Amino acid sequence: MTDTSPPLDAEAVAAYLRQHPEFFVDHDELITELRIPHQPGAAVSLVERQVRLLRERNLELRQRLTHLMEVARDNDRLFEKTRRLILAMLDAGSLEEVVSVVEDSLRHEFKVPFVSLVLFSEEANGVGRSVAAGEAHKVIGGLLADGKTTCGALRPRELEFLFNEAESGQVGSAAVVSLSHQGLHGILAIGSPDPQHYKSSLGTLFLGYVADVLSRVLARLAAQRSPQ
Numbered sequence: 001m002t003d004t005s006p007p008l009d010a011e012a013v014a015a016y017l018r019q020h021p022e023f024f025v026d027h028d029e030l031i032t033e034l035r036i037p038h039q040p041g042a043a044v045s046l047v048e049r050q051v052r053l054l055r056e057r058n059l060e061l062r063q064r065l066t067h068l069m070e071v072a073r074d075n076d077r078l079f080e081k082t083r084r085l086i087l088a089m090l091d092a093g094s095l096e097e098v099v100s101v102v103e104d105s106l107r108h109e110f111k112v113p114f115v116s117l118v119l120f121s122e123e124a125n126g127v128g129r130s131v132a133a134g135e136a137h138k139v140i141g142g143l144l145a146d147g148k149t150t151c152g153a154l155r156p157r158e159l160e161f162l163f164n165e166a167e168s169g170q171v172g173s174a175a176v177v178s179l180s181h182q183g184l185h186g187i188l189a190i191g192s193p194d195p196q197h198y199k200s201s202l203g204t205l206f207l208g209y210v211a212d213v214l215s216r217v218l219a220r221l222a223a224q225r226s227p228q
Contacts, residue, residue, distance in 0.1 A: 081109045082206050086213050095127040095221045102214060106190060114171050114191030116162045119184070119218070133185060136161070140176075144187065149177040149204035149211075153195055162189045173198040177207055181215035184222055188214065 017023055024046070085105040092098035099117060106112045120133040136144070139161040143150050152173055159168040162176070172195035179186040188211055192198055 078206055081105070082210060085109065085210060089213055089217045092217065092221070095218065095225060098214070098217050098221060099128040102188075102210075110190075112190045113193060114163055114167050114174070114189075116189040116191075117186065118162070118189075119179075119186040136187070140187065143176050144178050149175060149208050151175045151198045151204065152200045159191075162187070163191060167191070172196075175204065175207055177204070177211040179211055179215040179218065181219040182223075184215060184219040186215075186218070 085102070088101045088105065089098050092101055102117060103115050106115045116129075118129050118131055118136070119127070120136050121130040122132055123130075140158050143154075143158065154162070154171070154174050154176070156168070159171050159174070162168075162174070163171055170193050171191035172193050174189055174191040175198045176187060176189045179188060188207075190198075190207070
């Protein structure tokens with residue numbers, strides 16, 4: 001009688017074994033006939049190979065879990081620092097105080113080596129650093145174009161505008177976010193000597209959040225200061 005059943009291929013065998021993982025328990029005599037590649041002189045049984053693969057996968061999963069836990073802890077610490085900064089800004093009673101709070105927190109709490117807060121104004125307001133909006137757009141217009149946070153290496157001219165002459169040559173990378181709310185405009189920049197620290201792929205959620213709150217606090221305090 002001729003066998004007309006289709007021949008088995010490797011995928012069919014693999015699929016069957018996945019559905020019947022106990023197969024070799026009932027057919028353990030076949031284990032000795034299996035040929036599993038291994039390093040010369042280091043023969044391993046099927047069970048040993050399975051255990052090794054499980055250990056490797058377990059190690060990989062543990063490494064991923066450890067990384068995720070480290071990221072979560074870093075985010076928790078960053079959130080707590082951001083919370084304290086936001087509350088301090090909201091409690092500030094003057095423009096001078098809020099500028100001092102921001103610069104002090106970024107330098108000491110967040111350990112940022114280089115900090116620059118520039119407000120755009122046609123007249124000096126005696127608070128921090130003020131620059132005419134037209135002058136700012138000539139030099140850093142590209143950083144202000146879309147209102148989003150920019151990270152990475154900046155041009156020498158941009159660094160010289162944002163940071164003082166002594167610091168600009170030391171800044172390897174920076175994160176820059178524009179400030180804008182109810183007529184108040186400016187820019188907040190933080191820098192690092194490490195060219196890779198503020199990469200273009202860096203998450204900017206917390207910095208953008210700080211900038212949003214700072215814009216509103218500055219606009220409110222500036223309005224209170226202006227003559228009625």
